[in-house]
Amino acid sequence: MSDINTPTVAKTFLTGIWKENPVLALVLGTCPTLAVTGDVASAITMGLSATFVLVCSNFVISLMRNLLKPHLRILMFTLTIATFVTIADLLLKAYLPEMSTKLGPYIPLIIVNCIIICRAEACASKNGPFISIVDGIGMGLGFTLTLSVLATIREVLSYGTILGKSVMPDGFITLFAFALPVGAFVTLGLMLGLVKIINEKLAK
Amino acid sequence: MLFIRESWLLIVASLCFGILLAGVNYALKPKIDANASSKQNEALKELLINAQSFEAVVKDQTVENIGAPVTVYKGVNNGQCEGWVFGATGPGYADRIDLLIAVDAKFEKIIGYNVLFSNETVGFGDKIKNSFFKDQFVGAPAAKLELFKMGDDKVINAEIIAISGATVSSNAAVEIFNQYLPNIKALLIQKGMIQ
Numbered sequence: 001m002s003d004i005n006t007p008t009v010a011k012t013f014l015t016g017i018w019k020e021n022p023v024l025a026l027v028l029g030t031c032p033t034l035a036v037t038g039d040v041a042s043a044i045t046m047g048l049s050a051t052f053v054l055v056c057s058n059f060v061i062s063l064m065r066n067l068l069k070p071h072l073r074i075l076m077f078t079l080t081i082a083t084f085v086t087i088a089d090l091l092l093k094a095y096l097p098e099m100s101t102k103l104g105p106y107i108p109l110i111i112v113n114c115i116i117i118c119r120a121e122a123c124a125s126k127n128g129p130f131i132s133i134v135d136g137i138g139m140g141l142g143f144t145l146t147l148s149v150l151a152t153i154r155e156v157l158s159y160g161t162i163l164g165k166s167v168m169p170d171g172f173i174t175l176f177a178f179a180l181p182v183g184a185f186v187t188l189g190l191m192l193g194l195v196k197i198i199n200e201k202l203a204k
Numbered sequence: 205m206l207f208i209r210e211s212w213l214l215i216v217a218s219l220c221f222g223i224l225l226a227g228v229n230y231a232l233k234p235k236i237d238a239n240a241s242s243k244q245n246e247a248l249k250e251l252l253i254n255a256q257s258f259e260a261v262v263k264d265q266t267v268e269n270i271g272a273p274v275t276v277y278k279g280v281n282n283g284q285c286e287g288w289v290f291g292a293t294g295p296g297y298a299d300r301i302d303l304l305i306a307v308d309a310k311f312e313k314i315i316g317y318n319v320l321f322s323n324e325t326v327g328f329g330d331k332i333k334n335s336f337f338k339d340q341f342v343g344a345p346a347a348k349l350e351l352f353k354m355g356d357d358k359v360i361n362a363e364i365i366a367i368s369g370a371t372v373s374s375n376a377a378v379e380i381f382n383q384y385l386p387n388i389k390a391l392l393i394q395k396g397m398i399q
Contacts, residue, residue, distance in 0.1 A: 038326065064213065064217070067213050068213070069210065069213070071210075072210075072213065075214060076213065076217060079214070079217060079218065080217070080221070083221040083224060083225060086225055086228075087224075087225070087228050090229060090232045090236070091232070093232070093236045093239070094232040094235040094239065095235075097236075097239040097240075097243065101321070104323070176327050179326055179327060180325075180326065
């Protein structure tokens with residue numbers, strides 16, 4: 001895990017973006033990663049919603065970290081996360097109703113997203129509020145960026161568009177399979193392989 | 205006392221989170237309700253473009269042979285009935301399909317439909333939202349419809365041509381029409397709204 005014995009702001013933030021990227025390094029949150037990356041707008045909304053929940057739950061859990069008893073730890077994490085997921089869901093229904101309908105159950109399902117509970121356990125329950133918030137932002141943005149890259153590849157290949165706007169030349173042959181689950185698995189697999197190759201080269 | 209000592213944080217946190225959620229819900233509920241109402245009005249006006257206003261003549265009523273409660277809107281323009289619009293729901297391929305169906309004032313012809321909710325397969329079943337399938341219903345008789353895999357989809361009659369590769373979703377849409385049309389018509393005749 002991260003060097004949380006001596007966490008610094010920059011290190012904590014960057015850890016979530018690359019070294020411990022929740023999707024590409026920790027392979028967490030795979031369900032929404034595969035399910036909502038058919039288009040870039042959905043991926044960004046899901047990523048930012050998860051970031052909101054991560055930051056808020058990390059902050060609240062870090063405040064109560066010294067009061068947490070071992071037998072209530074997971075229960076308190078779940079209660080806190082569920083509260084902020086419900087708030088995110090209500091905000092989307094109020095201000096982005098079309099997107100809320102489109103994402104359907106995947107926003108409420110953030111409650112059981114491993115990334116959030118993993119950061120509550122690994123960071124927020126052991127660090128102060130400031131570092132916990134930075135960790136939440138880093139991890140959330142790492143998740144959002146990964147989803148966005150995956151969604152961009154899939155949307156371009158399946159529709160020739162980004163955010164619904166055509167970006168490919170006339171005559172571009174779309175591969176509709178990339179809009180389907182098979183496209184999500186193939187693209188994520190290739191991204192995981194690429195990240196592993198890059199990390200191995202960086203380690204040498 | 206042991207119970208309180210061991211679980212006071214959980215009790216206090218539950219209370220605080222409950223109050224927070226109640227506050228957020230109280231603040232956002234008017235906006236969420238307004239969105240739902242606006243979406244419904246837009247959907248109604250999209251189907252009955254000549255109607256100036258809509259009146260719910262049947263509201264959440266249980267109708268024989270229809271599982272879900274039914275709401276029927278009467279579209280009015282200068283006191284004249286422009287048509288009837290009602291919500292209809294039925295099982296699709298992956299999830300339920302919710303439609304908004306419009307028929308003319310005499311309940312003889314279908315004016316059209318909109319998909320309010322569906323979770324059909326992207327690129328296949330979700331084509332029930334596309335005009336080439338929906339247009340087959342515009343002007344079709346408000347009576348029993350039949351689904352065919354082959355045929356001319358430009359001919360408007362009771363024969364609906366299925367979407368290639370999505371027969372289940374096409375059939376689901378037709379079945380919803382066949383379930384609701386006769387029952388809603390019978391309900392409106394019973395209430396003396398049509399003859």
